[in-house]
Amino acid sequence: MTTIRVDQPVPAATADLDELTGDPGQADAFGRDLSSIAAQGFEVVAERALTAPVVAWFGESRTAYDEKAAQIANQHRTLTDNLQAVARTCFAYADTLADLRWERDGLVSTHQHLVATRQTLLNDIAGAADETDPLVIRTLQDRATELNGAIATFQTDYADWQQRVTANENLMRDAFGRLDEVGEVTAPATVDPIAAGAMDLPGAPGSGATPEQVRDWWNGLDAAQQEALIASYPDVIGSTDGIPADGRDQANRVSLDADLADLEAQDAIGALSEDERRHLENAQATRTALENADSYVDPTTDEVPGGQLWLYDPTAHGGDGAVAIGVGDLDTADHIAARVPGITTDQGDAPTLMQEAINTYQSTVYNGVDGTVASMFWLGYDAPDAFYDPATASQGRAEEGGEAFADDIAGLRASRDPDLDPAHLTAIGHSYGSTTTAIAASDHGLDADDVVLLGSPGAGVQNPTAESLGIDGDVYVGRNSRDLVGFLGGEGGYHGVGARLGFDPSSDDFDAIRFEAEDPSRGWHRDVEQHGLYFANDSESLYNIGRVVAGDGDAVNQAEQSYDPWWRAPVDPEADRDPTSDVPGRSDTVADD
Structure with missing residues (x-):
């Protein structure tokens, strides 16, 4: 009979798929802790602004005070900026990690299906050792060809997933590596070099590129570049025409998480202005709406289609906000x-x-x-x-x-x-x-x-x-x-x-x-x-x-x-x-x- 080939190996066990040891909840909580500390830095800066208008105090003592107060305020402003940058990275890491966990579940399910399908096909081939009917042989060969294609697709998807895992871990490692000394924490905030390099490429936002050119720029980036951009430039990535909806969603979620953490921390110490309170209310309303979209289950299919935060600008239109x-x-x-x-x-x-x-x-x-x-x-x-x-x-x-x-x-x-x-x-x-x-x-x-x-x-x-x-x-x-x-x-x-x-x-x-x-x-x-x-x-x-x-x-x-x-x-x-x-x-x- 005609030889039937099943020549794409399937990994032998589900355990071969890498485990994810990180916890999105803990990463998100750590980002919120950093935002809370940053809020205290904002309070110092605000106090400096309140004392500056005092006009009944003159002389060398006032000059010395002003110089020292300005120095302290600037240090706290720099510290706050750095802490907020790391907090945004934590939020980006947590969101991506949650997505990676969900994707891993899908890969595990696909893997199990491929293992069972391959074994069934091998059993059927063994049972047809003496088969001479061309139609039966052709059917088995078609099944083998289809299985080989599915295995190849799985291997590609798994490799892409591993690349995203590595990029996400490197994102956190690099963020902390740039701020692991006191001098770095108090120095002016710097942008992730991977993100900065990607923004210099043709087609990047701000370069005058068309939405189609922006799309091609984004799709030509690797996982590490995309993750770094989302963490470093969430406002830009979340609002630029041409960025796919998935990328905009990830970036806008980082901005939303950062707003909520920052403003809720300031609210806890009574430091919100009227405009900032409106900003917070808009962010909270967006969070509720997005949670509803994320948790919606289509009762006709039992599938979860998921939500996408396509537009997020809570201070637009005089505080009315903009959202999609x-x-x-x-x-x-x-x-x-x-x-x-x-x-x-x-x-x-x-x-x-x-x-x-x-x-x-x-x-x-x-x-x-x-x-x-x-x-x-x-x-x-x-x-x-x-x-x-x-x-x-x-x-x-x-x-x-x-x-x-x-x-x-x-x-x-x-x-x-x-x-x-x-x-x-x-x-x-x-x-x-x-x-x-x-x-x-x-x-x-x-x-x-x-x-x-x-x-x-x-x-x-x-x-x-x-x-x-x-x-x-x-x-x-x-x-x-x-x-x-x-x-x-x-x-x-x-x-x-x-x-x-x-x-x-x-x-x-x-x-x-x-x-x-x-x-x-x-x-x-x-x-x-x-x-x-x-x-x-x-x-x-x-x-x-x-x-x-x-x-x-x-x-x-x-x-x-x-x-x-x-x-x-x-x-x-x-x-x-x-x-x-x-x-x-x-x-x-x-x-x-």
């Missing part, structure tokens, strides 16, 4: 939902926005989807602070936000592996965020396949029709007939209170695809409460959003568009339809079905 968090892998997902929230939202709302992003993810996968999914909320602009904020009736912030959103989506697109099929990306704008999203499309070339506008006060004065958005795919609209905000857009010959934000996209003149979005809790009048129910579990709206995100827009339950008969106020046919409930696509109850 996704559930699922933004680097590889076949379908991506990117939601822009609206009126009254700021970084403190991150936990609520995250839950709504999770609901969107669940609705998309629950009803069936061809491929993988990621769902992100994006709050990278300064949303109006209140329903009666003058900014709410102006397009100014929508225009600024639209440009930022379009740029960020372009950066997300550019950061993905060019060998992958482009993701089907759905941009979802809610409330004032719908105006922002529409303007991002019409004025800034938003690279979205489909657009969903929810509870919209108007799609922008420059957008009288859905076609004016310039989207290659479709524009969908969800408007609850009792939503007060959704009633503000202009329609036909009628000009609503919010007509300065453009036409109501649910109207027949706008000509988008309207889907059902009513809620059984609605009363007889319009109110603001209905405005916040578009992502609610068991809702018509959430079901239809999920269909669009899945690339199955033909399956949405369409609703009749509103219209203006010119002799009376605009008419909404949905106002008289009985809403449905318990719509397939719900998220928190599906596990019990």
Whole structure:
């Protein structure tokens, strides 16, 4: 018979995979201890600032005092900077170590499967020693070829994992090695030479490189360079277009951990200013939202898609903050939902926005989807602070936000592996965020396949029709007939209170695809409460959003568009339809079905 080769050896035992002896929790705790010590250094610097304005003290004694106080303050500032740098390294080490532990579990599982598969194949080959049927022989050979390929992939993955383990350990060792003497601790802080060298390479952030060039620069670095950059330049790596979502996530987590450790330590000694307290609250809200994303279990598959902190800037927009968090892998997902929230939202709302992003993810996968999914909320602009904020009736912030959103989506697109099929990306704008999203499309070339506008006060004065958005795919609209905000857009010959934000996209003149979005809790009048129910579990709206995100827009339950008969106020046919409930696509109850 034809010889059947199984020529790729599988390691003989699971014990051959290196053990990880480090403890992420202990590393994180040590980083927090360093931050606590650094906070005391900040207190010394702050005390120096308080004594400097004293003007009733003159002479040589005052001069001597000032010189000595300045020297001590500078020493403490330097000490604090060095301690914070090592603390950031601890946080980076802890986060990476946790990832490496999770990856090792996967490698062990794969290894065990390969060992069992190889033994089964060898047994089958031995049992077919006298086999002459060409089909049986061919099947065995195909199984051997497939196994050989799987073993080779495993060996490559294992080698990559070992490289990351070594790089992570060296990162910590080098950080402490640079500060293992008193003179080094009190000398000006220095950047890891590996990180500094990587930042000098072509395509690095700050070099004027395009997002595509930044992506190629990042992907061309080895594990040691990437780990060093994340620890040394977390703010830069976490915010640069072209860095893959996984790299941005790791860097932003380091920044988040450092903020929490530093500000909570200062809070414990009563040293926070009002602005710093807002900063801390934004960081804490982000931590809660990210923990929710990380712990989410998809009840349809029992898989944990994981969270990604794609944008983190807690002091942006006058303290309102900027943040974007996704559930699922933004680097590889076949379908991506990117939601822009609206009126009254700021970084403190991150936990609520995250839950709504999770609901969107669940609705998309629950009803069936061809491929993988990621769902992100994006709050990278300064949303109006209140329903009666003058900014709410102006397009100014929508225009600024639209440009930022379009740029960020372009950066997300550019950061993905060019060998992958482009993701089907759905941009979802809610409330004032719908105006922002529409303007991002019409004025800034938003690279979205489909657009969903929810509870919209108007799609922008420059957008009288859905076609004016310039989207290659479709524009969908969800408007609850009792939503007060959704009633503000202009329609036909009628000009609503919010007509300065453009036409109501649910109207027949706008000509988008309207889907059902009513809620059984609605009363007889319009109110603001209905405005916040578009992502609610068991809702018509959430079901239809999920269909669009899945690339199955033909399956949405369409609703009749509103219209203006010119002799009376605009008419909404949905106002008289009985809403449905318990719509397939719900998220928190599906596990019990």
